[in-house]
Amino acid sequence: MSQSDTAFYLKPNPAMFDAQLDQLSKLVSARMTYCRKLQIDKIFVSDIVDQVQDIVNEHKGNDLHVLVNPIENQLSYWICRFAMTSIDDAEWLCRAETLIYLLNTKHQNLKVNNLERLTSSNVSSYFPPHLFHLLPDYSAEKYFVCKDFEVLAPLLPFHLYQVLNRVFIIKQSPMFETHYKTALFINQFKNQTETCQKIYNDSGLDPDFKQLLLKTTMLKFGAVQMQSMKEQVKNGLTLDGLESLIKRGALPLCAVRLIRHMQKFNKLKYQERLQLTTYLYDAGMKVEDTISLFKRNFCANGKMTEDKFKKEYEYNIQHVYGNVGAKKGAHCQSCSIIMESVPSTGFAFGCPFRSMTTNEIEEMITTNIPYNDYPKLLANVRKPLDLKYYEAACHHLFQEIFDVGTGGSNPAKYSQAAMSKIKGAE
Numbered sequence: 001m002s003q004s005d006t007a008f009y010l011k012p013n014p015a016m017f018d019a020q021l022d023q024l025s026k027l028v029s030a031r032m033t034y035c036r037k038l039q040i041d042k043i044f045v046s047d048i049v050d051q052v053q054d055i056v057n058e059h060k061g062n063d064l065h066v067l068v069n070p071i072e073n074q075l076s077y078w079i080c081r082f083a084m085t086s087i088d089d090a091e092w093l094c095r096a097e098t099l100i101y102l103l104n105t106k107h108q109n110l111k112v113n114n115l116e117r118l119t120s121s122n123v124s125s126y127f128p129p130h131l132f133h134l135l136p137d138y139s140a141e142k143y144f145v146c147k148d149f150e151v152l153a154p155l156l157p158f159h160l161y162q163v164l165n166r167v168f169i170i171k172q173s174p175m176f177e178t179h180y181k182t183a184l185f186i187n188q189f190k191n192q193t194e195t196c197q198k199i200y201n202d203s204g205l206d207p208d209f210k211q212l213l214l215k216t217t218m219l220k221f222g223a224v225q226m227q228s229m230k231e232q233v234k235n236g237l238t239l240d241g242l243e244s245l246i247k248r249g250a251l252p253l254c255a256v257r258l259i260r261h262m263q264k265f266n267k268l269k270y271q272e273r274l275q276l277t278t279y280l281y282d283a284g285m286k287v288e289d290t291i292s293l294f295k296r297n298f299c300a301n302g303k304m305t306e307d308k309f310k311k312e313y314e315y316n317i318q319h320v321y322g323n324v325g326a327k328k329g330a331h332c333q334s335c336s337i338i339m340e341s342v343p344s345t346g347f348a349f350g351c352p353f354r355s356m357t358t359n360e361i362e363e364m365i366t367t368n369i370p371y372n373d374y375p376k377l378l379a380n381v382r383k384p385l386d387l388k389y390y391e392a393a394c395h396h397l398f399q400e401i402f403d404v405g406t407g408g409s410n411p412a413k414y415s416q417a418a419m420s421k422i423k424g425a426e
């Protein structure tokens with residue numbers, strides 16, 4: 001593709017660092033909204049550009065200019081790239097940016113480098129004469145020749161091709177050209193990740209700009225509400241309100257699953273107890289309430305004496321809260337670490353979005369969280385789930401219920417954001 005068509009994708013414009021931060025912040029926020037919408041499962045399909053256009057039309061608002069105005073497109077593109085440099089985020093962003101790129105270039109008849117038409121004048125530079133009889137009839141139909149396997153690899157399953165003398169020969173079609181352009185963009189995007197990381201980690205980066213990058217990563221899951229530490233403590237979970245908070249969707253499904261498991265079996269194994277206790281601690285529940293919650297369930301139906309509970313379990317809870325032992329306390333792990341542990345049958349630790357089937361997740365939502373539009377709620381959760389974006393599925397659930405993003409990446413932050421929203425509405 002010609003340099004001028006993609007120049008800005010290849011190199012950030014240094015002038016962007018001079019732009020007003022509040023203006024950049026608005027542009028980035030608008031772009032991230034489109035990026036969240038543009039998470040499509042299969043990119044190499046024939047109607048991909050139409051699909052993207054439909055999504056953009058559906059969402060079209062005053063902020064569409066960030067995708068079509070060259071300067072704003074460039075600024076927001078690079079800021080999002082700098083901000084989303086972690087492997088997970090980069091993949092998420094790459095998918096959306098590829099689609100935006102296709103949308104922006106759909107009317108341009110791009111001249112694609114590395115892709116040459118097979119003709120009588122160049123045939124001998126690709127193939128020795130004794131192979132000529134194996135070539136398709138390139139005088140009657142148009143064929144491309146290409147040696148770049150790395151770029152071609154993702155789209156080969158969707159096209160008929162022949163390989164001769166380590167050269168790919170592919171019949172020309174508009175679909176192939178779009179796919180090739182797409183693959184080239186993805187390849188380019190991935191190759192630049194290291195440059196973006198370097199810029200992100202540059203210690204000389206303006207602190208306000210760095211702050212903007214940090215905020216941008218949070219926008220992956222929706223508009224974010226920021227809370228002070230004081231507010232978080234004030235909005236802590238209480239035992240009395242726990243059941244009604246579950247019903248209002250204020251507890252993430254990982255916590256709901258652990259609580260329901262404990263209520264059903266009157267016990268939790270070590271890893272399950274640790275995950276639930278650290279969550280409750282960080283979500284602001286007082287230690288007395290946490291002890292009562294465990295005791296009430298462990299000792300229900302005479303399954304355990306209160307004495308035994310005190311001796312064997314209470315100490316561990318106090319330990320997590322930092323009241324005994326080394327008094328350091330323990331904190332809730334991030335979602336990405338929680339997801340690494342996939343429980344075997346009969347256990348309830350880990351992240352339900354990672355380890356349960358879509359049907360099981362939907363059942364857990366509908367039996368625990370009364371909601372007036374389940375089809376919409378579940379469709380929004382299913383979309384990222386189908387792409388194995390587990391954390392995004394959790395955030396979509398939150399966004400759908402509370403109309404705002406959590407801004408966090410651990411279960412306690414989920415509840416803090418929910419409590420703040422609920423308290424604000426009361």
Ligand code: SF4
Nearest residue numbers: 252254335351394411
């Ligand atoms: S994504 Fe995080 S908060 Fe949500 S259910 Fe999984 S572990 Fe819990």
